[in-house]
Amino acid sequence: MTINSGGGGTPHKVPTIEDVARLAGVSTATVSRSLNTPERVREGTRNAVASAVKTLGYTPNFGGQVLASRRTNTIGAIIPTMSNAIFAKALQALQETLAARNVTLLVATSQYAPDQEQAQLRTMLARGVDGIALIGNERPPEVYELLTSRRVPFALMWSHPDNLPYLSVGFDNAAAAAEVARHVLELGHRRIGYISGRTIGNDRAKARLSGVASTLAENGCELAADDVVLCDYSLEDGETAALRLLARRTRPTALICGNDVLAAGAMRGARRLGLAIPDELSITGFDDIDLATAVSPALTTVRVPHSRMGTTAGNLLLEWIDSGTQPKSVLFPADFIFRSSLTEAVPVP
Template structure:
């Protein structure tokens, strides 16, 4: 490099010691406009030139200024997702799949957890909007009307995940929770069970759980059955709560004790199985137990858990693709996509023993 060019580079760095756009352009042998295009609209730059620019930028430790890119392109290249919690692996799987899709299209992802609080979710969504998110994904339908009003007013693309309802006024990418639990209940009825208990995570501000309970209760009703007052137990979706519920159900008199326990997710179901074993009962000899989600552990415990498989990564991928298609102009608005669930029949369910039919 000549003395004159060294001086130019020094001025370009403006005394900061950090590489500048001008230095990347000079060393790559292109204009500053070409460097900007390589990062903002790479498809407009030849692969050879683009790779030379990227290699130079890496060597110099230079990255584009996000604020400058946003001003120049009128885009922030940011998407947002609001999930109830990261404690449950189903949501982390969704987010991981979404991030992969967004990264392929040059979008960064902001993540927030609402802790099942709609008002907190509204605050987080508005904070993301203020930071310029171009699209948003949220779990379920339980959100304040003000949030939907904001999104519609701003024409901001959004999808709701982990639920699906035909005829919904917004794009949903997920499955029919009511139908899934109706199917599980029908399976147990067909095995011969007539006394049921349900161990479920909290249904307040959770449309997915509310739909699951409807599916169970309606299917029982169609068979002329119902849940006893003490057979519906709702609480924290944890192993400890499942264990405590099992102890409560196992202590019921034999003539009114349930033969089948439907759990809202696999964590609760695994806890119930542990609790029944501690109480001296056998699964499925004394109780059939079902879960939902098909966590990795569920097929590896003994007895292996009968559950419903949901491809949470597929939900995340489909949701992100709908938002990307909208942002790139391929579609005007995100579209709903229904994801199938599959019943995984394993060792934790069987017909009730003859002595326990009731």
């Protein structure tokens, strides 16, 4: 089988499993075992096969490999975006966990668009993946129907399982955001703006907004409609949102932001207005990505359990693939990180 003939010319002869078996002096079944379940093959045999694979430039034939082991040793992840580092550390940990078991991670990005996520999911199922990692739990029911009808192990990262019966490896976004709001209130802030990611199809953004809004409301400091700006997770959007909130007649003394990228953008906006952070304006983020300590003053934020989610999702997916049984969901804490971008409220002139 030729994977791709480049659209023209006669395809070059592609080495087969028979060629590998011949060169290694073993049976094709041994080659297959050696590639799919190396732990069941003696080291000498494994090395002979590995050397033949390398010499011939053999890549396992997809169909044949699936028939032999029902495994592709590939796991797919669909994340909303790569354009900032929000999901980077978790993916890195997921990939390292999988690589230690010779499983390759393939990643696609959905641009926060449910349709695109669904299309990419279908592509991954068609390409053959043993399991799938997704971000968040809000998506059309047909996606979950597709996944469960295909019996593909999948893990939902970044969210609280709520009442969904699916494997979830996440944290409580609402509770973490509520804690930020409590700290902001405790420091005397009463005029507070909130810069949020768009909430459509994004349960994390929704939960963070509701955590902040309910905590402020409980403390007699209800968010009005124009105290909240919803925007894309970009520096530019964070800056624009901050400029809008800071232009109001009664200027906020604190901006709570739905993530660190928005918060860094808000800092840039505040600097454009000549406002000193934190003396004239406190700003908080969410995520604790590198950006949070690259900016100055460093951002008060929430430490999302990036690496733990990645490692655990990887291990649980592999466990599920091996055992055929869906593992129990895991909920990690997300710690409040106090840094110098947040301080006591001062009266606004």
